[in-house]
Amino acid sequence: MMFDSFSAFIDMGGYGFYVWLSYGVAAALLIVLTITSVTSHKRVIKNIAQRKLREDKLRQVRKQRDSKEKQLKTSQSEEVTE
Amino acid sequence: MWKWLHPYANPEVSYHFAGKIIPWLSALAALLLSIGLIWALAFAPADYQQGDSFRIFYIHVPAASLSMGIYFGMAIAAFTSLVWQFKLSDASAAAMAPVGATFTAIALFTGAAWGKPMWGTWWIWDARLTSELILLFLYLGVIALHNAFEDKNLAGKAAGILTLVGVINLPIIKYSVEWWNTLHQGSTVSKLGKPSMSVDMLWPFLFCFLGFILLVSVIICIRFRSEILARNSIRPWVRTLVSQQLAQEKANDV
Numbered sequence: 053m054m055f056d057s058f059s060a061f062i063d064m065g066g067y068g069f070y071v072w073l074s075y076g077v078a079a080a081l082l083i084v085l086t087i088t089s090v091t092s093h094k095r096v097i098k099n100i101a102q103r104k105l106r107e108d109k110l111r112q113v114r115k116q117r118d119s120k121e122k123q124l125k126t127s128q129s130e131e132v133t134e
Numbered sequence: 135m136w137k138w139l140h141p142y143a144n145p146e147v148s149y150h151f152a153g154k155i156i157p158w159l160s161a162l163a164a165l166l167l168s169i170g171l172i173w174a175l176a177f178a179p180a181d182y183q184q185g186d187s188f189r190i191f192y193i194h195v196p197a198a199s200l201s202m203g204i205y206f207g208m209a210i211a212a213f214t215s216l217v218w219q220f221k222l223s224d225a226s227a228a229a230m231a232p233v234g235a236t237f238t239a240i241a242l243f244t245g246a247a248w249g250k251p252m253w254g255t256w257w258i259w260d261a262r263l264t265s266e267l268i269l270l271f272l273y274l275g276v277i278a279l280h281n282a283f284e285d286k287n288l289a290g291k292a293a294g295i296l297t298l299v300g301v302i303n304l305p306i307i308k309y310s311v312e313w314w315n316t317l318h319q320g321s322t323v324s325k326l327g328k329p330s331m332s333v334d335m336l337w338p339f340l341f342c343f344l345g346f347i348l349l350v351s352v353i354i355c356i357r358f359r360s361e362i363l364a365r366n367s368i369r370p371w372v373r374t375l376v377s378q379q380l381a382q383e384k385a386n387d388v
Contacts, residue, residue: 054176054177054178054179054180055176061175061176064186064187064189065180065185065186065187066185066186067185067186067187067251070187070190070247070248070250070251071175071186071187071189071190073247074190074193074194074243074244074247074248075171075175075190075193077240077243077244077247078193078197078240078243078244081236081239081240081243082236082240082349085232085233085236085353086353086356089232089353089356089357089360090356092357092360093356093357093359093360093363096360096363096364097363097376097379097380098380099367100363100364100367100372100373100376101376101377101380103367104373104376104377
């Protein structure tokens with residue numbers, strides 16, 4: 053240990069403000085970077101899931117519409133042949 | 135000889151590999167950084183001229199050299215992407231840019247906080263400081279270009295060209311202290327053979343430096359994985375992976 057007491061450690065030989073400012077800002081920036089990286093990963097996953105849900109719904113609607121149109125067509129053609 | 139590398143060209147293999155190494159890298163990074171920073175703050179001797187303000191060195195120098203190292207890595211990725219149309223290198227370049235920008239900002243800020251008590255000023259427009267500031271703007275430009283296009287391939291191409299043009303800045307930063315008169319002191323660590331630092335100052339530095347390198351790798355791995363997912367969002371393996379992950383999250387909530 054290079055310091056005699058805890059207050060000497062905080063004071064850093066008179067340079068305490070600059071030393072702790074540097075370490076504090078560096079730590080804050082790195083923590084923010086890490087947190088945003090993790091949350092953006094989660095957001096990407098959620099976005100893909102949402103898009104998949106939307107596409108599945110669209111596909112279902114299209115299928116229903118297609119089958120309805122087919123029914124309509126077959127009934128119409130039946131009418132024509134009658 | 136390089137055949138073992140080929141499977142990692144597959145995004146799915148790379149995604150899972152990055153996921154597997156993240157816990158190991160982060161544990162090692164936490165260990166080395168806590169040893170290095172405590173050593174640097176409390177146990178390393180004070181500098182005979184600069185006193186305890188010299189302890190800023192243990193963040194400033196690793197951050198500054200990593201800001202250039204990450205840029206160099208990003209330039210290699212951009213080059214391989216532009217020449218060989220290799221999609222994964224675009225993803226890795228996009229993952230590196232925000233990390234590099236953060237380390238450049240840390241280098242600039244800690245430099246200012248060190249300059250104030252030592253030189254009497256927070257900022258001076260000299261070669262080393264100005265070229266490092268330009269590096270920050272290059273990073274910001276690359277990030278902006280990556281986000282400017284809906285089409286990720288086009289975005290990667292534009293950002294890659296800017297990255298490669300900006301490489302010219304790296305030797306300027308590196309040799310600015312030798313080419314021009316500057317307040318910034320010369321290199322103390324990377325002198326070949328004999329670093330002009332005493333050993334009990336050098337050891338904590340090596341711990342901090344290696345710890346920061348590992349931390350950078352962890353964050354790049356996390357971002358690399360999100361970039362892979364975003365670029366392959368219509369692939370079946372991503373679809374199954376996403377629904378699995380969400381199901382697991384729901385199970386955890388209940």
